[in-house]
Amino acid sequence: MIRGPYIAVVGGGDDLPASTRRAAREVGRAIAEAGAVLVCGGLGGVMEAACRGAQEGGGLTVGILPGRDRAEANRYVDVAVPTGLGEVRNALVVRAADAVVALSGEYGTLSEIALALQAGIPVVGLDTWELGHGGRPVEAVVLAQSPAQAVELALGLAKRF
Amino acid sequence: MIRGPYIAVVGGGDDLPASTRRAAREVGRAIAEAGAVLVCGGLGGVMEAACRGAQEGGGLTVGILPGRDRAEANRYVDVAVPTGLGEVRNALVVRAADAVVALSGEYGTLSEIALALQAGIPVVGLDTWELGHGGRPVEAVVLAQSPAQAVELALGLAKRF
Amino acid sequence: MIRGPYIAVVGGGDDLPASTRRAAREVGRAIAEAGAVLVCGGLGGVMEAACRGAQEGGGLTVGILPGRDRAEANRYVDVAVPTGLGEVRNALVVRAADAVVALSGEYGTLSEIALALQAGIPVVGLDTWELGHGGRPVEAVVLAQSPAQAVELALGLAKRF
Amino acid sequence: MIRGPYIAVVGGGDDLPASTRRAAREVGRAIAEAGAVLVCGGLGGVMEAACRGAQEGGGLTVGILPGRDRAEANRYVDVAVPTGLGEVRNALVVRAADAVVALSGEYGTLSEIALALQAGIPVVGLDTWELGHGGRPVEAVVLAQSPAQAVELALGLAKRF
Numbered sequence: 001m002i003r004g005p006y007i008a009v010v011g012g013g014d015d016l017p018a019s020t021r022r023a024a025r026e027v028g029r030a031i032a033e034a035g036a037v038l039v040c041g042g043l044g045g046v047m048e049a050a051c052r053g054a055q056e057g058g059g060l061t062v063g064i065l066p067g068r069d070r071a072e073a074n075r076y077v078d079v080a081v082p083t084g085l086g087e088v089r090n091a092l093v094v095r096a097a098d099a100v101v102a103l104s105g106e107y108g109t110l111s112e113i114a115l116a117l118q119a120g121i122p123v124v125g126l127d128t129w130e131l132g133h134g135g136r137p138v139e140a141v142v143l144a145q146s147p148a149q150a151v152e153l154a155l156g157l158a159k160r161f
Numbered sequence: 162m163i164r165g166p167y168i169a170v171v172g173g174g175d176d177l178p179a180s181t182r183r184a185a186r187e188v189g190r191a192i193a194e195a196g197a198v199l200v201c202g203g204l205g206g207v208m209e210a211a212c213r214g215a216q217e218g219g220g221l222t223v224g225i226l227p228g229r230d231r232a233e234a235n236r237y238v239d240v241a242v243p244t245g246l247g248e249v250r251n252a253l254v255v256r257a258a259d260a261v262v263a264l265s266g267e268y269g270t271l272s273e274i275a276l277a278l279q280a281g282i283p284v285v286g287l288d289t290w291e292l293g294h295g296g297r298p299v300e301a302v303v304l305a306q307s308p309a310q311a312v313e314l315a316l317g318l319a320k321r322f
Numbered sequence: 323m324i325r326g327p328y329i330a331v332v333g334g335g336d337d338l339p340a341s342t343r344r345a346a347r348e349v350g351r352a353i354a355e356a357g358a359v360l361v362c363g364g365l366g367g368v369m370e371a372a373c374r375g376a377q378e379g380g381g382l383t384v385g386i387l388p389g390r391d392r393a394e395a396n397r398y399v400d401v402a403v404p405t406g407l408g409e410v411r412n413a414l415v416v417r418a419a420d421a422v423v424a425l426s427g428e429y430g431t432l433s434e435i436a437l438a439l440q441a442g443i444p445v446v447g448l449d450t451w452e453l454g455h456g457g458r459p460v461e462a463v464v465l466a467q468s469p470a471q472a473v474e475l476a477l478g479l480a481k482r483f
Numbered sequence: 484m485i486r487g488p489y490i491a492v493v494g495g496g497d498d499l500p501a502s503t504r505r506a507a508r509e510v511g512r513a514i515a516e517a518g519a520v521l522v523c524g525g526l527g528g529v530m531e532a533a534c535r536g537a538q539e540g541g542g543l544t545v546g547i548l549p550g551r552d553r554a555e556a557n558r559y560v561d562v563a564v565p566t567g568l569g570e571v572r573n574a575l576v577v578r579a580a581d582a583v584v585a586l587s588g589e590y591g592t593l594s595e596i597a598l599a600l601q602a603g604i605p606v607v608g609l610d611t612w613e614l615g616h617g618g619r620p621v622e623a624v625v626l627a628q629s630p631a632q633a634v635e636l637a638l639g640l641a642k643r644f
Contacts, residue, residue: 002561004553037562062562068408068578070487078485079520079545079562081579084408086390087279088252095551096564107279107301110292114272118248129299131271132291140268163400165392198401223401229417229569231326239324240359240384240401242418247551247567256390257403409601410574429623432614433597440570440590451621453593454613462590 002060005158007031007151008039008097010112011046011105011128020104023126024049025056026147027101032059034155039064039096041089042073042080046103051076064093091115099158101150102128102141113141122157126150163221166319168192168312169200169258171273172207172266172289181265184287185210186217187308188262193220195316200225200257202250203234203241207264212237225254252276260319262311263289263302274302283318287311324382327480329353329473330361330419332434333368333427333450342426345448346371347378348469349423354381356477361386361418363411364395364402368425373398386415413437421480423472424450424463435463444479448472485543488641490514490634491522491580493595494529494588494611503587506609507532508539509630510584515542517638522547522579524572525556525563529586534559547576574598582641584633585611585624596624605640609633 009027012020028050031038038054040047042063051061055076063077066089073080083089090108094100094116100123102113109128116123117140125141132138142157144150170188173181189211192199199215201208203224212222216237224238227250234241244250251269255261255277261284263274270289277284278301286302293299303318305311331349333342350372353360360376362369364385373383377398385399388411395402405411412430416422416438422445424435431450438445439462447463454460464479466472492510495503511533514521521537523530525546534544538559546560549572556563566572573591577583577599583606585596592611599606600623608624615621625640627633 084578086406091249095567107275111272111275114268114275118268130293245417245569256406413571429597429601433594436590436594436597452615
């Protein structure tokens, strides 16, 4: 088996600012350079940029797709797993991972953060959702200041997983 | 078929303050009195209190369970659907509903809020998760001030759904 | 909770001979008269006929739908659970049941028979798939000669479940 | 992306006769030598033998696991996707494939054959389940006489897929 850990990268699929795209690519590259497998939802935006970075870093990328058609995977996905489950597959992206890095993102990303936290899988965030309850912040996501640090934190937490 | 709408009630399962339990029961009762079907995850806490209220109001309650054993349903669930999917069933609770009322809650509740928003299903919140991005609040959840108002808002949004 | 057991009725959805439709309706009626809940895939053909029979018998019917739209349920479904999972929902129909009655059917029905057997849920068959291996029949499905007998066998096996 | 097609190998997990194990290994090797990706349920028996053969042939193997723990994958799985879905994952093994080769097998294998046929994915069988209805055989599975022929048939059907 390809030696782990498996790190999921979750984030927005569309209309990404160039800075987020760049960060996702750096995250992917750092995951690959650490010898980890990159798991994601297989589509565009953060997923595509992260896969691109991972391929540049010589790593392996896995895309767990919402639809039934393998062709919907971005071109940097090595292994595409079509599921036909729609957003139900969000939970499978998370379950396939030893740690999650969340970048920016919309509601789907928020669901992946929440599902990971529910399942006890550590989540590192880079410019992503902020959570609160009763007017106070809930600091369940480990905050990173850079792509390199995000991956370093995720690998450290995954190792303890 | 039992005339809808179907309203999902999501919220914490354990160690609930008495005030939250009371609010959940009132939400359940109001759903039943409006002739709507109550859908939930079928376990304890908010789910149990809401089902209890719905039964008191003469309504029907559906519990979509994470495990395989129907016996894990709380005793106010009328129709129990064991799934064996663990937290993957969160997405199914949401998909079964025309609108969602979220009360308080932990990460599972947060995932249900996010999955509903991703799927375009309206969410009404009562003392629940607060969301933000980039230091600014994201007001995707419609806030209610009382159980009665929460149900009224959910029914109104479900009707437009 | 509505007292069980829950009996799933699985079978073909289209172009049903009148005799199969009649048998499915009798199966549904017998399930209802025994006080059991009828679970099915919620669509037409055997599912619709069985739900119709169950309603005539004063019972409750649950339809676990492949699509996301509650409106695809047949009109004899009391509680409709849209899943959006396509044929992945076959496994959920089976998991929701204490025993399965299979009538006739296509590949979807065959998958439900197989998934039930894999999960240890008893299956009673009425003019349905025949299984073999190495040229010899595999008698895993309990054969019934009439709708009444099918339900009687299913209830007996469910009670031991 | 790794160029397809993706061929699923499904079959029994335990107490395999040596001849079946040998056939599965040959199937795996032939899949790899054709440049196809091998998908399976990731466990022992036919799955393990097929993965072993595929690795010997220089191919890539993907295991879609029923449990949540990547460690349950056999040691010839390159990319392990834990799902925690139990036998619900059978449908995902099939959906991930362009064609299915079934060897021998128990009820889980039968469900995978049926789910593939329902989804329109071609199935080639080698000493596997025989299907009938009304006393007549149903010849939905394309029969092969050897591992090499099974893979050749699967690739031909997958290409037309």
